[in-house]
Amino acid sequence: MAPTPPTIPGRLETARLIIRRPEAGDGAALHRAITESIEELRRWPASLGWAMGEQSVEISQAYCEAAGAAFMARRDFPLLLTLRETGAVVGSSGLHRPDWSAGTFEIGWWGHTPSLGQGLVTEGVRAILNLAFETLGARRVEALPEVRNHRSCALCERVCLTWDRALGATRLLAADGSPGVTRVYAAVRQPSKIDPKA
Numbered sequence: 001m002a003p004t005p006p007t008i009p010g011r012l013e014t015a016r017l018i019i020r021r022p023e024a025g026d027g028a029a030l031h032r033a034i035t036e037s038i039e040e041l042r043r044w045p046a047s048l049g050w051a052m053g054e055q056s057v058e059i060s061q062a063y064c065e066a067a068g069a070a071f072m073a074r075r076d077f078p079l080l081l082t083l084r085e086t087g088a089v090v091g092s093s094g095l096h097r098p099d100w101s102a103g104t105f106e107i108g109w110w111g112h113t114p115s116l117g118q119g120l121v122t123e124g125v126r127a128i129l130n131l132a133f134e135t136l137g138a139r140r141v142e143a144l145p146e147v148r149n150h151r152s153c154a155l156c157e158r159v160c161l162t163w164d165r166a167l168g169a170t171r172l173l174a175a176d177g178s179p180g181v182t183r184v185y186a187a188v189r190q191p192s193k194i195d196p197k198a
Contacts, residue, residue, distance in 0.1 A: 006136055008077060014127050016120060018082050019093070021071040026080065026089075027061025033089040034060065037113040044146055046182070048110060074098070081111075081124040090115040093124050095132055095141070103139030103189075105132055109152075116151075126159050133189055143185045153183060161185035 012019040022030070034041065034055055041051035053059075067078040077098070081091040093109035107128060111121040132138040143161050145152035156163075164184040 008071070008074065009131070009135065010071065012079075012127050012131060013084070014123050016084055017090075017124050017127070018084050018087075019079050019124050019127055020082065022064035022067040022078060022080055024061075024065055024068065026064040028057050029082075029087070029089045030064060030080065030092075031055065031057045031060035033091070033112045037110070040113045041110060044149055047108065047144070047146055047149070047152075077105075079124075079128060081109075081120060083120075088112075091121050091124060093121070093128055095128060095136070098136075103137055105136070105138055105141045107132070107141050107143050109155075122155055122158050125155065129159060129161075129187060133187075139189050141187050144182050145185070147183050153185075156183075156185035159187075161187050 010021040034051070038051060038055065041048050045052050067076070070076040071078060075098075076094070076096055078092065078094040078096075080089055081093060082089055089112065091109060091111040093107065095105040095107055097106045098104075107125065109121055109125055129141060132141050141161075142164070143152075143156050145156060147153070162185060164186045
């Protein structure tokens with residue numbers, strides 16, 4: 001029998017962020033953040049394939065409703081990164097592909113382009129890793145940045161995700177469809193190494 005998934009908090013707080021599941025009514029704020037970041041997001045079609053398609057408030061709203069429902073059903077755990085002071089969306093992250101029997105998750109993220117360089121996504125990812133290990137009992141969390149996404153690879157290293165292996169030419173790295181390598185970074189159950197206050 002598969003283990004019963006634990007109760008997942010729908011809201012985390014850090015020094016500068018409120019990290020929470022998407023809700024009905026978040027569509028306009030999320031769409032604004034996507035629109036202001038779309039040029040950068042579309043550089044990574046393998047990781048962020050959804051960014052290649054049409055964008056609208058209605059599409060973002062539908063995503064928020066579906067993502068919130070998936071969270072409540074414990075199938076997937078998408079999270080918005082929002083500023084404590086203003087509530088503005090400054091990125092998105094989450095724990096995906098949960099395998100409760102193995103205790104494994106995949107973590108992903110993207111940041112609002114005008115807000116990059118302030119460590120906000122790093123702060124959010126650290127807190128979500130702590131959630132995975134300390135609350136959800138994760139044994140392993142993986143991130144799969146595209147090899148040319150140097151910003152995401154550097155973030156992995158800042159939050160103590162260790163380079164594990166390369167997947168080879170299994171994903172597309174460019175809009176022209178050129179093949180390349182996806183890196184696998186992983187953290188194994190060592191919660192003391194992941195400090196959201198660092």
